[in-house]
Amino acid sequence: MNTPIYDFVSKYINDDVTRLHMPGHKGKGPLGFEKMDITEVFGADALYQASGIIKESEDNAAQLFDSYKTFYSTEGSSHLIRTMLFLASRGKADGYILAARNAHSAFASACALIDLEVRWIECEDSYLSCNLTPEKLEKALTCVDKAPFCVYVTSPDYLGNMLDIRGLSQVCHKHGTLLLVDNAHGAYLRFLEKSKHPINLGADMCCDSAHKTLSALTGGAYLHISKGASQLAAGAKDALALFASTSPSYLTLCSLDKLNAYLATDYRKELSDFISLVRREKNELCRLGYTLVGDEELKITIRAKEYGYLGTSLADVLARNNIYCEFCDKDFLVLMVTPQNTKEDLDLLVNVLRDISKKEPIMECLPKVSLPERKMSIRQAIFSQSEEISIDEGLGRVLGCLSISCPPAVSVILAGEVLDKSTIEACKYNGITTVMVVK
Ligand SMILES: Cc1ncc(COP(=O)(O)O)c(C=O)c1O
Known part of the structure; x- marks a missing residue:
């Protein structure tokens, strides 16, 4: 597999051109690794209007993942979650998303930016995992007044649990809705002996952080669109541009590009x-x-x-x-x-x-958190005036910040929801002492 971005940048370095363009280090600053960090100069293509070397490289990636289209980001899955939700929700102003509750905070920030209505599928296991089976989804979709414009799940989750994406996608398609997967932790799944990658199992769109489980530099990520959802691809570049910096990192692009050649040969x-x-x-x-x-x-x-x-x-x-x-x-x-x-x-x-000797199990467990009551949308809450109070004074108050930052960015409560006894206990269990609430 060829590596057009990496080849272009390597040639650019060897040609020793005079760089009268960004970045300011001119390829020879004091750090020692500036040479390959170029910008969208003539011939280097443009990430969100790709027609040259970047398009060629993205097409290579699409071939590797067997997607309809694969697009690069140098700003991680966080960027791509916003893009996916925007693409799925376009033209569906009165629609909503049905989402598994263990969503990463990038999902909540996307909902705030795009002003999306979310209905949650409660997670019985813990706030980090959600054992959503096709049967449970079928039940949820049968009970609703109208189908959501998409179902959104995280698989693999932060603990390494994986959902039955094939089963979930069949249920979604039966109900005329899309399945979107946060596959930030699962780029490598494509390269197992039998692919377990969501895009090969029926998901309509998914994002992979190529920097998490593959060897791309930090920020390197893929947005995949399946052959079954090809209609979404036409607007994808504009949607990516809407949420992105206008200065993509060529270091990260080079890493995605070179990764294709490695994935196509030795990696499996x-x-x-x-x-x-x-x-x-x-x-x-x-x-x-x-x-x-x-x-x-x-x-x-x-x-x-x-x-x-x-x-x-x-x-x-x-x-x-x-x-x-x-x-x-x-x-x-x-x-x-x-x-x-x-x-x-x-x-x-x-x-x-x-060398660590086993001891008696610790019996204290994570307080059971029920789905908090919603008072306002995520967007309304984060645009409201807010104040910081002690978590002990939080009962009945509405969360005024996006989420509560207990790592790894999956929150027990989101903006616009009411702090109740169980969420306060869960926050204290996670060492949270203060909280931002709507004034
Ligand atoms: C489940 C999940 N989704 C999305 C993200 C965001 O990915 P990125 O860091 O590539 O923006 C993360 C980051 O840790 C994550 O764990």
Whole structure:
């Protein structure tokens, strides 16, 4: 597979041109890595009006993922979630989205920007996961007065749980609605022996953060549109431009471009070998008494309290051994691995975890949170005057900021919703002491 963006930028460097354009470092600033950081100069194409090397590279990516169209972003899945929701909602002013509640805060910010009405599918498991089955979705869509313009789910979620995207997409299509998937954590799923990528399983649109599980530079992400939803592609570039910076990073574009060649050749085999290794290490952790959750191959998620520790305590032990996790809270420790990790990395992890002795399980659990009452739209709430108060004084008040920032950006309560006893308890459990409320 060719690499037109990378080739162009490499030639640009070798030609040693006089750069009378942005960026200010002119390719030779004090940092040492400025050379490849160019801008949309003549011949370099333009990300949101692509007709040259960027289009060629995006077409390569579409071929790799077997999508109808794949578009690049250098601003992550957050940018693409806004774009997907805009595309799905265009011309549907009185419509609504049906969304699984464990949505990332980028979803809430998209709803605020576009002023979308959301109806939630409650998550019974925890605020990080939502066990939405095709049967549950069928029931939800049968009960509604009118079909939503799209159903929105997150799969894989932050803990590594995956939904039955094929089943969910069949239900959506039966009810005449689109399935949109936040696949930020699942770009690699396409390259499993049998693809589990949402766009190959019937989703109409999805976004992948190529920087999370593949080797793109930070911000590198794909918007995929399926062959079945080809009508959405015509407006995609304009929609991308609506929410994006006018200065895309060519470093990140080069990384997406070069990644195509790697994905088309060595990656599948490397991934398959690496997954066998990860499975062996996961089995060893189970043998040691750790409880693992999630079905995703490239995440190792430990339910820490069952081993007698908080997730944060396990993360501290790892950090003392120079191992840094993706995420931890009281309940979970989440480790993300890719074929760029070595067997030595995994062995070190297992050895450090082996040296931690198992204790009696910690019984304290995350307070059960029921879906908060909605007083106003997300947009109305964040545009209202707000004030900061102690969480203890929050009962009955309406959240005035987008979400409450408990990592990893999945909130127990969103702007416009009323703080009740259970949400206050959940916030305190997550160490939140103050909250912004509508005045
Ligand atoms: C589930 C999920 N969706 C979306 C995002 C946003 O992705 P990005 O960081 O690529 O903008 C994240 C980021 O962590 C995420 O975890």
